[in-house]
Amino acid sequence: MNIARRLAIYAVLVVILSSCFDPPEYSVIPQIEFNDIAFVDVGDFSAQDSLILWIDFKDGDGDLGLSPNDPRHISEPYHDSDYFLEDGSGGLIPIPKEVRYTDIPPMLKLTGQQGKLASIRTRKKPLYSYLPGWRGENCPASFVRNGVPDTIHYSYQKIYISEEDGHIIDNTYQIIDTLTAQDFPDIYIVEDTVLVKPNPLHNNIRVDWLVQGNDGNFHLFDWSEVSCTPIFNARFPVLEDETRAIEGTLQYTMKTFGLVPLFSIKTLKLRITIWDRALHKSNVVETPPFTLNDIRRGG
Structure with missing residues (x-):
């Protein structure tokens, strides 16, 4: 139902x-x-x-x-969801979002973290075989890692990524557009099915x-x-x-x-x-x- x-x-x-x-x-x-x-x-x-x-x-x-109209209230710690980077050893690094420009949706907020953006393809990698399969758009999917139960969601969406953080994607991710402005880093708009987890502090x-x-x-x-x-x-x-x-x-x-x-x-x-x-x-x-x-x- x-x-x-x-x-x-x-x-x-x-x-x-x-x-x-x-x-x-x-x-x-x-x-x-x-x-x-x-x-x-x-x-x-x-x-x-x-x-x-x-x-x-x-x-x-x-x-x-x-307020949904206050950039501070849709940025960390009130952002809607966490995204994840693969840490290379089977773990996932949570990444929040922030409003960086008033005319662009919230972007991923990295502070030096390394790794590729976790997507639906991540579970095909040997160290990430514990991740669950697709249950439906934004449906919680349960898994257990190192004896600890958890859930993630798969969501097909547009993600805004600064050129400065371009190392988190490669040619397996679909860049549908690049926003450019003088004196500012380019912004990649990536459209993909990524791993997310709703942030309880958004509400x-x-x-x-x-x-x-x-x-x-x-x-x-x-x-x-x-x-x-x-x-x-x-x-x-x-x-x-x-x-x-x-x-x-x-x-x-x-x-x-x-x-x-x-x-x-x-x-x-x-x-x-x-x-x-x-x-x-x-x-x-x-x-x-x-x-x-x-x-x-x-x-």
Whole structure:
């Protein structure tokens, strides 16, 4: 089953100003509390249902939220994925991305690392035979190396590489274009199926789904069994431009097809974490146990 989804996050924000009273002293580590949850079933198979989650938050310096239009928020450490270089001994060196020019998509960010860009051809090399085969575009593929389990994804895409880092490719990679500008290194646009791994710090809210089993315990639901995308991890926008205490409520709307047939009368819980731009992780909160029918509200 492939579950299409659309996510939307809104915030009701209170900025704590210092005027005639002393503002509360909140920790710079975000604090969250569960507020409410609702399931809106539209009753139409052609439309998406909504699971809506409300989370209260407090933060001492207001550095919550990420903007897709801010180059700093799509560069390391908030880049979307890591790429990899072959280290020559069977290992993989993670490589992030950064925005180097405002009119060019993020580029690979190397700081002296050596090796070839890991691609779908890498697993054909003897030292890399442990790598898994193709499972589908951007689908997680599991492997074990030196007793340590891990996952990677294969993704066919365009990669922007500075001429200064041209040693990571050779004539087996397809260069579809070269961007040139006076006084700047050339930029190679490579189109290939490469190894990537989503960067968990690209998002700033994580929502795990837990399903109650026959043993009465709650178990983490593996969304990779029904979708190749980590469905319900996302970003909420910048909430405050200045450094000061804030509190408020996040409304996180998860619109999907297929929740009713997938979970039916099963008992669920959601587990939520957020983090700020300094990468301080909040406390972890869980919703009370619920079924979709328990929290159903009018569509």
